[in-house]
Amino acid sequence: MLLLVGDHVTNTIQLSVRKLVEHVYLAGSIDNRFRSQSSLLDGTRIHQTIQKTYKDGDQKEVYLRSEIPFEEFTFLIDGRCDGLLFQDHVVTIDEIKSFSRPLEELNLEGVLVHWAQAKMYAYMYMLDHELQEITVQLTYVHVDTLEKKQLKTICHFSELEAFVFHVIEKYAPYARLMHVHRLKRNASIKDLPFPFETYRAGQRKLAGAVYKSILDEKNLFVKAPTGIGKTISTLFPAVKAIGEGHLTRIFYLTAKTITRSTAEEAFARMTSHGLCMKTVTITAKDKVCFKEETKCQKDYCEFADGYYDRINGAILDILSKEDRLTREVIGDYARKHSICPFEFSLDLSYAADGVICDYNYIFDPRVSLKRLVEEQKKTTVLLVDEAHNLVDRGRDMFSASLNKEMFLQLKKDYKGIDKEIYESANKINTIFISMKKDMDRENEMVLEVLNETFVSHLIDFVKKAEEMLIKNALPNLLEAYFKVNQFIKIADFVDEHYVIYAEKNKNDLLVKLFCMDPSKLLAQMGKGYRTKVFFSATLSPLPYYQEILGGNEGDYVLSIPSPFSKEQVDIFIKPLSTRYRDREQTKEKIIRVLLALVKQRPGNYLFFFPSYDYLLTVYEGFKAEDQETQTIIQASGMSEAEREHFLETFKPKSEKGVLGFAVLGGIFSEGIDLIGDRLNGVVIVGVGLPKIGFEKNLIKDHFNKKNKSGYDYAYIYPGMNKVLQAGGRLIRSENDHGTIVLIDDRFLHNHYQSLLPEEWNEFTIL
Structure with a gap:
């Protein structure tokens, strides 16, 4: 990101080591075949395992930061290297990577982006400590066997300096494009008028409240009547706050496609009055996919195959020519560069000034935009349109259920095919049968706690399913695997805001973790953002919505009367x-x-x-x-x-x-x-x-x-x-x-x- 000081964009570019090297060296295809969910935890587990083998005096998770001048910019680069080892007066930078395939399949020379990351850390350490020579080491560890393979090279300062400047040179076109854009953007915002001849009654009050909430870093709950023009009244002050350096990004969150169009129209109207901003609309994957079946695998989809080889060129192309990155515009450029339109929209969202998308990209723990780091959140405002819809949506996001029929079907499918899947599904099905008997003639039953045996069988099922899915499996096993994983994840959230219940439906039985009050988790998922503005014509009664949407006593509250007679x-x-x-x-x-x-x-x-x-x-x-x-x-x-x-x-x-x-x-x-x-x-x-x-x-x-x-x-x-x-x-x-x-x-x-x-x-x- 380019730093903002007051209302000026400085020539300092702050970014992480990982973001820098991935921009330059990340290559290959999108391939969303099955990957073990537990592998998401493997990285942390393996890092800790290797770091425990370090000797006295060695250091782990070492924070490094350097300022590197390049042409008209100063690059402020930081990150944490996995290990800093000291032995026989030799300093070694250790970069640890987990590997799920057999280590024999690992390229003898390692992965280029991994070397780039390690070498960046090495250069930064040498710069701080005035070293002329350092050892760079990649430690690859197999996720299951913990078998280890290490690759080492000795690097000299002049060699690493040339490498680092080469990396920065590759990143510079993107940095320069965004720098020029942000200068132009801020100049356009400074002179931007309200894009209508006059304010409607109540509009100026709403815009002022949004602006003050951003300045004061407060959340705002607004009940404003239908027809007042809430979209422009919330976006306009947020845009002004970007121009003055208080914000770097706006998220306009909606529940429905039709309200997304209203936000696009508001940005278009401001553009017609001189605004220069990059806005992107994220549309659901199944709506924008170019293929008949949404299957993100390189051997099925040409838009997934080689995606990372072409994405940087596509981003530079679209950002240099377009400001309003709507579904149609993104689709045109995605076809031009033969890349996935959905992943393209996600990548663009990290570069855009304004993002229009569904609630779930922020609040749903399963699909939120994970690459938004805390520093970026601190300069981001969330504008939550038709916020009354977030109550039920929140309940859905934080609830999960499983049904007996799914496991009974797995039993039938895997009988005589795979003993472990069959037995695992059978154990879970048996517990469902037992619960069903306990209900007697009742159709519903509240459960005080989740049966521990039930949970342990679910965890065991996940492990068995992973083993089968890595090889090959019937589609219904993958569906069951994801549902069980989601259920286990949601089980970690269960507290006094939840109820666990079982419900009979003919021969089937459903067990649900039902989030009755989403307030705590909505607040948790929205934590870190500078300001959240919840607005709707029907946010009534306001105290109820402030409570149920995760508000607190320090929030600002505004109720605007109808401007119509x-x-x-x-x-x-x-x-x-x-x-x-x-x-x-x-x-x-x-x-x-x-x-x-x-x-x-x-x-x-x-x-x-x-x-x-x-x-x-x-x-x-x-x-x-x-x-x-x-x-x-x-x-x-x-x-x-x-x-x-x-x-x-x-x-x-x-x-x-x-x-x-x-x-x-x-x-x-x-x-x-x-x-x-x-x-x-x-x-x-x-x-x-x-x-x-x-x-x-x-x-x-x-x-x-x-x-x-x-x-x-x-x-x-x-x-x-x-x-x-x-x-x-x-x-x-x-x-x-x-x-x-x-x-x-x-x-x-x-x-x-x-x-x-x-x-x-x-x-x-x-």
Whole structure:
């Protein structure tokens, strides 16, 4: 990274030894065949094993740091060498590497990038201690047998100095490109105006709060109404903070593709007003993969084969020509250079000023961007859009489950083929059977702790599966292996925020580690970042979201009233029961309300229902009465093209109007913009409460025990959030007008009304 001092970019380039040598010497292919998960721990284990053999006076994990001038730059390079050995007045730099294949397969000369790393450390040590000669040693250790193979060479200072300057010379084009860019970027930010003629009411306040939070290194929780322009109001002050040297990177985190587009549009608008910034959008691997099957193996995919041989050229090419690195732009350059578009986007994210991506790249312990070091986090802001979605997403990220059927199938598959896999799967299946018997006639059962024998059998299964997978195996073994590994990892997180339960489903049995309260782990995964801004139109009630999203007492909190007038929307409440037991009885009355509304106030409407079955029931009754009005239904599992077609159906000033039937809490109830006459009204059937279920009741009981309102936490707050999101689709600008109809008698109860926006308080009862 290039250092920032005040609002100036200095010519000092700070980077680690490893990053420098990998940029220059890393070569070969992406090959995501099976690799032992335990191998991730092998490096640490093997380092410690070798370091224990060092003699008195030898040193381990020695921190080295050097300033090396090169042309117009000063390179500040640091890192920790594995070993510094002293014997018979000879100094040796020891670099330890684990090796999973037989050591005979190791190149007699070692791996170039490993030598480069060791030689960099050697030069840095010689520079500090004015040595003219040093021994450089690579110690390769087999992960299973601990068999050791050492390669040594004696290096002279002049030789290493020439080598180091050669490495830096190779890195310099990238450094120079980024240096020039950052000078240009900061100059463009200095004069960047707010990219609209005026601030909407509340926008300046929100932008100011974001900026102050960044300056003060505080987290911020914001409830700001739909249509205010939250995306630009959070991005603009963050961009300004980059120009002033407070930040080096912005992460704009979203839950859905459609909100990612909004962030891209905001950056594009600022670009049209003079901003020069590199922004990258990370899209899921299966969506951008060029191949029919997402299989990252060099002998299957030409874009994986030789990826590291071509990536530096591709990065220099795209960064020298493009600023907005969208999915399409990345795809074009990936094809041009024959590289994997997904891995390309990840590599670009470490060079970009702004990254637009899903929550999981930061908060999910399985897929987060691991190469973001602590120093980089300290100058990074996280802007968490539609933050209410992070509650359930967090629960999913930190939960894990296993089911009996998977192990029963493995037993069948490996009977007579591999005795160890068969027996391992059989032991686990037997414990599932025992648990199932203990449940008697109950469908669910809470487990006080995980059965120790069960856990030991799972660990044993992982070892046996690894041995088989290294050779070859049926696909279902790989799937089981990853699920068990994930389960074991999540088991380490289990504490008072979790419940362990078993659930019967016909002949199958599921055991789940369920994270009821994700607050602790969300805070842990977000630790180290300078500022986190959580914002949504429906972050209500704010104290609940501040607690459940891992906030603390020192956080800043902001609630912004709607900038739109009450005259822009007519609110109606129809007090009918939409409870499951009453739906058949009130269905005809709801149909009458919809028919009357369309007749009296023609236009484009979205009708939201709490379930797809309920939607279909009312839709069929409605169509039996009105076959002329154009209707469109949200289908389950819609593709991106189908979603776009659904939205494009809503044309402005439509003569007869379009009625869209959609699911409350689904893809069309948040994050979409149907401005002006594209949408004239919204009808919301029900208060959105989740279906009563075992997990929801566990959440309810958990928070009740903490003297919180468990029913609110499990049911009412999530339900009303869906209502507010759906209603927020209507008024998106100062010129929008329309109608909202709330159908449910509970909307007249004080507790539910207290959760409605202030501008909905003036309503008419139908």
